[in-house]
Amino acid sequence: MLVGYARTSTLDQKAGLDSQERELKDAGCERLFIEQVSSVDVTARERLTEALAFVRDGDTLVVTKLDRLARSTAHLLEILETLTAKGAALRILNMNMDTSTPTGKLMLTVLGGVAQFEREIMLERQREGIAKAKAAGKYKGRKATARAKSDEVMALHEKGVGATKIARELGIGRASVYRIISDSIGA
Structure with a gap:
């Protein structure tokens, strides 16, 4: 089959x-x-x-x-x-x-090695490009979406809403909720 x-x-x-x-x-x-x-x-x-x-x-x-x-x-x-x-x-x-x-098994092993090599070279070039862009001040990385919602997280937390529900409601990770709460309490 x-x-x-x-x-x-x-x-x-x-x-x-x-x-x-x-x-x-x-x-x-x-x-x-x-x-x-x-x-x-x-x-x-x-x-x-x-x-x-x-x-x-x-x-x-x-x-x-x-x-x-x-x-x-x-x-x-x-x-x-x-x-x-x-x-x-x-x-x-x-x-x-x-x-x-x-012969098919041999060729597959060789081609698999070549494919992995190509991927590693591509990732290396990508890392180099990002490093150059950062050095030139053109690469800022991904915008911190969870930190932008800190006020909303804290408002819900103060109302007694649990971290899982806050994360689900705001579309952020639960770990981010805990981090924001921890940072706010520690501040």
């Missing part, structure tokens, strides 16, 4: 998710596992976990692109090991790669 897995990082990437779903169906996938979650937080990828648990001996997990599946070579190899232990294979459509062959 061909089992498809599709993922986008954010909710506003609906078109990309629809495209992946269409490609997986066109490839003959009988069962699809779809989610919208960042690949950085691999623990939150519940549908990937379900897909890996679902595959059986002789099945093939199908993805449209390598970066939809794994962000690092180590994570890729971990997924591949799980599939191999179950007697399943991995197919990546845009690379025309299938790990049911020794």
